[in-house]
Amino acid sequence: MSTDHVETSASIVSVSRHEHDIDTSNYLKAGYTLKSWLLTVDHKRIALLYLFGVTFFFIIGGILAFLIRLELVTPKGDLVSSDTYNRLFTQHGIIMIFLFLVPAIPGVFGNFLIPLMIGARDLAFPRINLASWYMYMAGALLTVVSMAMGGVDTGWTFYTPYSTTFSNGAVVTAGLGIFIIGFSSVFTGLNFAVTIHKMRAPGMTWFRLPLFVWAHYATSLIMLLGTPVLAITILLVAVERIWKVGLFDPSLGGDPILFQHLFWFYSHPAVYIMILPAMGVMSELFSTFSKKPVFGYEFIAMSSLAIAIVGFFVWGHHMLVSGQSEFAGLIFSALSFLVAIPSAVKVFNWTATLYKGSISFSTPMIYAFGFIGLFAIGGLTGLFLACLGMDYHVHDTYFVVAHFHYVMVGATIMGFLGALHYWWPKMTGKMYPEGWGQLAAIVIFLGFNFTFFPQFLLGYLGMPRHYHEYVPEFQILHILSSAGAMILGIGYLMPFTYLAYSVFYGKKAPANPWGATGLEWRTPSPPPVHNFDSIPTVDSKPYDYRTIREELSHVARA
Amino acid sequence: MNHVMPDHVVPLRVYLLVFIALIILTAITVQVAYIDLGLLNTPIAIIIASIKASLVVLYFMHVRYSEKLILLVVFVSIFTLILLFGFALSDYLTRYWIMLPIR
Ligand SMILES: [Cu+2]
Numbered sequence: 001m002s003t004d005h006v007e008t009s010a011s012i013v014s015v016s017r018h019e020h021d022i023d024t025s026n027y028l029k030a031g032y033t034l035k036s037w038l039l040t041v042d043h044k045r046i047a048l049l050y051l052f053g054v055t056f057f058f059i060i061g062g063i064l065a066f067l068i069r070l071e072l073v074t075p076k077g078d079l080v081s082s083d084t085y086n087r088l089f090t091q092h093g094i095i096m097i098f099l100f101l102v103p104a105i106p107g108v109f110g111n112f113l114i115p116l117m118i119g120a121r122d123l124a125f126p127r128i129n130l131a132s133w134y135m136y137m138a139g140a141l142l143t144v145v146s147m148a149m150g151g152v153d154t155g156w157t158f159y160t161p162y163s164t165t166f167s168n169g170a171v172v173t174a175g176l177g178i179f180i181i182g183f184s185s186v187f188t189g190l191n192f193a194v195t196i197h198k199m200r201a202p203g204m205t206w207f208r209l210p211l212f213v214w215a216h217y218a219t220s221l222i223m224l225l226g227t228p229v230l231a232i233t234i235l236l237v238a239v240e241r242i243w244k245v246g247l248f249d250p251s252l253g254g255d256p257i258l259f260q261h262l263f264w265f266y267s268h269p270a271v272y273i274m275i276l277p278a279m280g281v282m283s284e285l286f287s288t289f290s291k292k293p294v295f296g297y298e299f300i301a302m303s304s305l306a307i308a309i310v311g312f313f314v315w316g317h318h319m320l321v322s323g324q325s326e327f328a329g330l331i332f333s334a335l336s337f338l339v340a341i342p343s344a345v346k347v348f349n350w351t352a353t354l355y356k357g358s359i360s361f362s363t364p365m366i367y368a369f370g371f372i373g374l375f376a377i378g379g380l381t382g383l384f385l386a387c388l389g390m391d392y393h394v395h396d397t398y399f400v401v402a403h404f405h406y407v408m409v410g411a412t413i414m415g416f417l418g419a420l421h422y423w424w425p426k427m428t429g430k431m432y433p434e435g436w437g438q439l440a441a442i443v444i445f446l447g448f449n450f451t452f453f454p455q456f457l458l459g460y461l462g463m464p465r466h467y468h469e470y471v472p473e474f475q476i477l478h479i480l481s482s483a484g485a486m487i488l489g490i491g492y493l494m495p496f497t498y499l500a501y502s503v504f505y506g507k508k509a510p511a512n513p514w515g516a517t518g519l520e521w522r523t524p525s526p527p528p529v530h531n532f533d534s535i536p537t538v539d540s541k542p543y544d545y546r547t548i549r550e551e552l553s554h555v556a557r558a
Numbered sequence: 559m560n561h562v563m564p565d566h567v568v569p570l571r572v573y574l575l576v577f578i579a580l581i582i583l584t585a586i587t588v589q590v591a592y593i594d595l596g597l598l599n600t601p602i603a604i605i606i607a608s609i610k611a612s613l614v615v616l617y618f619m620h621v622r623y624s625e626k627l628i629l630l631v632v633f634v635s636i637f638t639l640i641l642l643f644g645f646a647l648s649d650y651l652t653r654y655w656i657m658l659p660i661r
Contacts, residue, residue: 197627225638261646312641316649328649 024529028429041126042529043111048427049133050107054100057140061095064088066489069451069482077469085468086153087169093156098178099140101412102270105277106188106223107136109419110216112427114192116520116527117210119201119536124194125187132187139180146174155466157267160248160259164240171241175234182231185273189223192216201519203538210518210542211300215280218304222269222276222311230266233259257323264315272311274408275375276304278415279346282371285418286350288516289365290357293543296349303342310338320391329388336386343379347372362514363437367418370445371411378406381456396466399459402452410448417444417495424499425509429526432506436498444491450484517543568623576617583610 023029027044030036037045068088071079080088111129115122123129146152152169154162163171196209196217209217237259239245246252248259287294294300316324316332350372359365381403384390394400421441424432454477459465463474470478512521523532540547587606595602616622621632 221634225635229642257649258646261649262642265642312638313645316645319649324649325652325655327652327655328645331648332645 026429026524026526027529028526030529039130041122041130043115043123043126043129044427044527044531046129046133047108047112050103050111050136053133053137053140054104054107057095057099057144058104060144061092061100062489062492064092064095065485068092069485071468072470072478073475073482075470075472075475075478080468082468083153086155086466087147087151089466090152090155090169091147094143094152094174094178096409097156097270097274098181099136099143101274101408102185103136103181103188104274104412104416105281105419106192106216106219106273107133108416109212109281109423110188110192110219110277113423113520114195114213114216115199116426116523116531117213117518118196118199118204119519119532119538120195120199121530121532121535123191124199125191128187129191132184132191135180135184135187139177139182139184141177142180143174143177146170146177149173157263158234158237158259159263160237160240160256161250161254164237164247165249165251172238175238179231179234182227182234185223185227189220189227192220193224196220201536201538205538207298207301208538208540208542209301211283211294211297211304212277212280214301215276215283215304218308219273219276219280221305222273222308226266226269226273226312229262230270233262233266236262257319260319260322260324261315264318265312268315268318269308269311271404271408272307274412275415276307278371278412279304281415281419281422282346282350282368284516284518285364285368285422286353287543288422288514289362289368290354290359291515291545292353292357293541293545294349295352295355296345297542299345300349303345306342307339310335310342314339314386317386317391320388321395333386333388337383340379340383343375347376361438362421363432363434363441364418364422366438366441366445367414367421370441370448371414371418373445374406374410374414374448377453378403378408378410382407394459396464397459398455398463398465401465402455402459405452405455410452413444413448417441420495420499422514423520424502425513426520426525426527428503428506429509430502430506431509431513432502433498436494440491440494440498443487443494447484447486447488447491451481451488452484454478454480454484512548515545515548517545517548568617568620572617576613579613580610 022031027042030042031040037049040046040049067080068085071077071085071088077085111123114120146169149170150168152167152171152174154167154169154171158171158175196213200209236247240247240249240252240254244252246254248254248256250256283294283300314332314336316328317336320329320333350368381399385394385400385403421432421437424430458474458477458481461474461477463470463477509525511524513525514521519532519536519538520527522536583606587603590602590606615632621628
């Protein structure tokens with residue numbers, strides 16, 4: 001639909017209601033048929049499609065995690081066979097990483113919010129956006145089909161030559177699924193980058209963008225530059241597996257470490273695809289719930305870009321004990337410490353934002369504090385692992401498992417759930433029950449630490465990852481971890497329940513329930529189909545609470 | 559300079575010249591393959607291929623006539639490729655610099 005369609009709201013709305021019998025004043029009411037959802041090109045509806053998709057696959061991945069933790073309660077492998085256990089943790093990893101963590105925040109909140117935040121009517125390529133969801137679903141379903149075909153037992157990293165020569169799992173099917181999901185990721189990145197470059201509202205200069213948008217800009221660059229390498233690498237695995245072309249298998253003349261270079265070239269930056277969007281969410285949350293402009297705006301914006309760039313320099317820290325040269329190990333180890341700088345810039349600036357702010361402990365803010373806690377532990381233990389000497393000790397142990405769960409899962413889940421609660425009123429037009437929200441946030445934070453902190457100890461004491469049998473002295477820590485997983489699981493079920501409840505029975509949400517800045521709060525909740533009745537003009541820095549306070553008092557008086 | 563030039567018309571002559579250049583370069587590649595230049599074999603092949611790729615990108619893909627942003631995209635992509643090759647080579651070229659007893 002063209003823009004001239006929507007310049008003057010009231011009259012046009014009534015006209016289109018006459019013409020098409022469609023209510024364009026609320027995107028949720030613009031069509032109720034299945035077709036109106038499955039063929040929509042509205043970025044807000046596509047965001048909800050993504051929400052449906054990532055939630056569904058998160059549940060499947062969660063069930064697999066539950067089975068893993070159940071098996072690990074006892075030192076003997078008595079619930080599943082070794083072979084089944086290999087498949088369990090592989091599918092858990094593949095589903096959680098490629099089907100949940102990577103698309104979750106960009107797919108749902110990036111899609112929903114970027115056009116609203118920059119004052120645009122949609123993303124640059126609405127149809128490519130819809131296609132990205134279909135690619136995601138197709139790839140995801142193929143990955144699940146590979147589970148039904150006997151599963152994959154290589155670990156989510158598909159290390160060669162095991163994956164190309166020895167594994168008897170459905171490697172090619174699962175790989176094809178990930179290959180297709182990769183395209184969805186590229187589409188999303190392309191759409192975001194072009195939209196942020198080209199579709200900003202008048203006056204919305206680069207340094208007036210909300211930091212959420214900056215974080216997504218950095219993310220989209222990684223998606224565009226990294227994902228193709230992963231796609232090709234997986235294709236090469238399939239080529240070697242099917243046609244026995246010697247690429248990675250030494251017995252065919254290949255080099256297994258080449259696979260690791262190619263794989264981690266994407267998969268280390270992929271961690272930032274997961275966590276940068278969460279960091280973007282955090283900047284919004286810390287500002288809104290302490291009612292202060294973000295401290296050091298330019299530094300946070302640039303640190304997102306720095307993380308995206310430096311993220312491509314460090315992949316070899318996954319290969320310190322793999323047989324890559326000691327010299328390369330030295331370089332990668334040293335460069336890995338660089339990532340700590342922009343990460344610390346962010347954490348310190350968020351903390352400084354709180355100084356003398358009027359802080360409220362609403363649900364999203366509890367997730368924001370949780371993010372700081374989990375990210376600090378996960379990030380700092382990453383420095384342990386980047387040390388050449390220390391890595392020899394803890395490589396391939398539960399220390400690594402605990403580290404990456406803290407930094408990828410902990411941080412991203414905190415960002416996802418924080419964002420879900422913060423923008424829930426905007427997306428659905430309904431308020432969630434605050435008390436339940438706060439309780440669930442605390443339960444999830446505690447459950448997460450209960451689950452994964454014991455794993456640091458396990459790893460340090462020498463419990464290797466990927467094993468389902470272990471020596472009895474580790475049992476107490478494993479039981480602690482499994483008990484924590486139960487708490488965590490209950491914590492996850494709570495938002496499912498009360499958010500679904502709030503859709504039907506929740507209080508109606510005002511346009512700006514938090515007194516937040518940002519263009520997305522200046523349009524009704526839920527927004528109209530074309531986002532804004534008239535395209536807004538921006539004339540000040542972001543996070544300017546003085547003007548918002550005046551406007552809100554105007555609304556209150558009127 | 560106008561920042562969007564979607565219908566910049568390139569004279570046919572330019573396309574033909576580029577095409578001829580590509581054919582000549584291909585012929586050179588083939589001829590060079592018959593001469594053993596020792597260590598230079600690979601670098602020369604890569605240099606000729608890069609020139610050809612640049613011609614295609616600059617003229618056939620219109621990057622030469624596009625706005626700066628497009629140029630930036632091209633350079634960032636090449637930079638990323640250099641990162642991939644460069645860091646991977648930092649492993650392969652230094653495999654036996656330091657001999658540790660654990661090997
Ligand atoms: Cu890494």
